[in-house]
Amino acid sequence: MDLHRRRIAAAEFLDRKGISGTLERIVNELFFRQPADVYGYMADCLLKLSTPPKISDLRGRAVFLGNGQLIVEAEVFCIDCNKEKRMSSAAVLSTFAPVGAEESQRSSDYVEIALQWIHEPFRRLLLDQNPCDQSEIDQMLGDFFTSYREEEKARRDKLKAEAKEHEAVTLVPVTPAKEKKSKGKKTIVDEKLFPPPELPEPVLLEGMAVGSVSLAVAKCGAEIKGMPLYKYISALKNQKEPAHFHVPVPWITLLSCGKKSPGKLCLLEEIILISKVGHPVKQSVTLAFELQKEMIKLMSTSGKGGITLSSVSDHGVLRASCDRLEQPLDLITDACRNLKVPLGVDVFLALNCAAPKLMDYSKGKYEVATGGLKSPDELIEVYLNLTSKYPAVVAIIDPFRREEAEQWEKLSSRIGISCSLLSDITHKPQDPVLPGVNGYVFRHANETTVSDIIHATVSYQGAVVMDTMFSESCSSGSFADLAVGLGLDYVKLGGLSGVETMAKYNRLTAIEEELAQQGLLVCKEPEPPLFSKEPKEELASAEETK
Structure with missing residues (x-):
């Protein structure tokens, strides 16, 4: 009797779940298709019917x-x-x-x-x-992070208020000393100090x-959907998987002559190699390696123009001791000439000036070189002379602080369409768009979610260069997937050394080869300049349309 009840209960369970009908349909399809792996086919059919993870x-x-x-x-x-x-x-x-x-x-x-x-x-x-x-x-x-940030801000403000109250209580009045009049000398008037930038919100x-959790969830979603991460990111951005993809051109850092490098020169934190659109990633990386070898040879054999190799960073960037702006650019020009690489035709250069780090606020000038100070207007002439003498320079990153909006606009109008000005917006993605800016550098770090990155690339209408950090993350392979999936034209990957750094180049190469094999790879041919001179849509306006 118990057995009979169990049979009835089993039949009711199978009918209630529709299992009998499903198995019958699968068996009929199995007979029609007659696959080589019968049980594999049945497993695939049943897997599609399983509860989503x-x-x-x-x-x-x-x-x-x-x-x-x-x-x-x-x-x-x-x-x-x-x-x-x-x-x-x-x-x-x-x-x-x-x-x-x-x-x-x-x-x-x-x-x-x-x-x-x-x-x-x-x-x-x-x-x-x-x-x-x-x-x-x-x-x-x-939402969680926003709430936490507001609590932290309230806590910091309270501590500041308490500190001010304590300072007011303990303050002892001091009788000012009488000023002595100097005979025959002009009174020194206090100089108006250069206004410092507004203090950014503390980085939590x-x-x-x-x-980390956001990116891990995206990789999990790609795994569930059975597709590479770059296709999954593209589907998230476009609400569907595109029919074709293009691989962004890698920006490869060749040389560093910034403030931390030996020598007097401070302005050129990075000199970056950009291959012509359409060159395979592997070809661009190979060329960069050859150029670096030739540059090292020139510095070691002849001490070209007084420039000497100081060291090679863990990430493959040559650190050189330079005193003048022309020295590193002349070195790269000579290396290209020796290798018969047409600079300004097949390869181009970008300069990361990182000028905000060079401001001497007591003098209101930029320290272009040790002891060499330039006002914002004088710096405009420096950039114009550089781009005139070296027309292969097609992009300048952070030539001024954000506070010099007038100089950004002046430089952009005078430099013309031959060179694009880029601003690093990693920590200020919602700031107003600067006049004269044609593109933006953005890094994936800290609380930035995958949705934030997608939104930033959409809001700035494709004018984003995704930048890697000098200290790479463990998910270094994912960086290339993000760049391809977001549909970026350019991606800044750093130097040519280190396991974590090279993983990005290798992954970008693998994606390019995979897309070519699948017939999904297209070559996007942007006309010069790198980015349109049309003003980009502000992120704030994009927020309104979300």
Whole structure:
């Protein structure tokens, strides 16, 4: 009798779940198709009918970068076919680098906070969420971080107010000393100090947990959909998978003559090689290697123009000792001539000036070289002379501070369409668009979610160069996928050394070859300049249309 009841219950269960009908349909299709792997075909059919995976757990762990910096790696687990599986992991870099024991201790503290976020509130927020709902998950992560940032701001403001009150109570009045009149000398008038920039909001380094979890969720979604990450990112951005893809042109850093390099020259933090659009990534990287070898040969054999090689960074960037702006550019010109590489035809140059770091606020001038100060207007003439003498220079990154809006506009109008001006907006993505700016440099770091990156590239209408950090994240392969999936024309990858750095170049090359084999690769041919001179839509206006 018990057996009879169990049979009835089993039949009711099969009918209620529609299993009998489903199995009958699969068997009929099986007979019609007659695949070589019968059970594999049936497994695929049943797998498509299974419950979509849901997030079951988030885990975080501290991992080391090549430079010894600690960051957080997030892991996503899902229930898939009644089993918990580790689906993906990702680590996004914070925007600082330890410089000593005290800073290392601080980085350890931030990592601990980030791990607490992943193991407690983030795990609770994302439990049972569909990992393919990227925008919804990013919204939850963003809301949490916004709330935390507001609490931190309130705490900081309270501490500042208490400090001011304490200072007011303990302040002892001091009788000013009488001024002595100097005979026969003019009275020295206090100079009007150059206005410093507005202090940015403090970077909350624990926000690396937000970026890491967001990227790990995106990789999990791509795994579930059975597609490469770059196709998944493209589908998220365009609401569908495009019929064709193009691979962004890599910007490869050849030489550094910035403030931290030996020698007097401070202005050229990076000199970047840009291959002509249409050159395969592998060909561009090979050419960059050959150019670096020739540059090292020139510096070691003849000490070309007084320039000497100081060192090679862990990321393959040559650090040179230069005293004049022309020296590194002449070196690259000679190396191209020796290799019969037409500079300004097949390859071009971009200059990352990082001018905001060079401002001497007491004098209101930029320290172009040690002891060599230039006012913002004088710096315009420096850039005009450089681009006139070296027409292969087609882009200048951060030629001024953001506060010099007038100089940005003047330089852009005088330099014409031959050279694009780019502004680094990593920490200020919502600031007003500067006049004269044609493109933007943006890094994936800290609390930046995948949805944030997509929104930034859409808002700035394709005028974004995605930049890597000098200390690379563990998810270095994902960086290339993001650049391709976002449809960027250019991607700044750094030097040519280090496992983490080269993983980006290798992944970009692999994507290009994969797309070519699939017949999905197209060559996008942007006309010069690199970016349109038309003003870009502000991010604020894009927010209104969301």
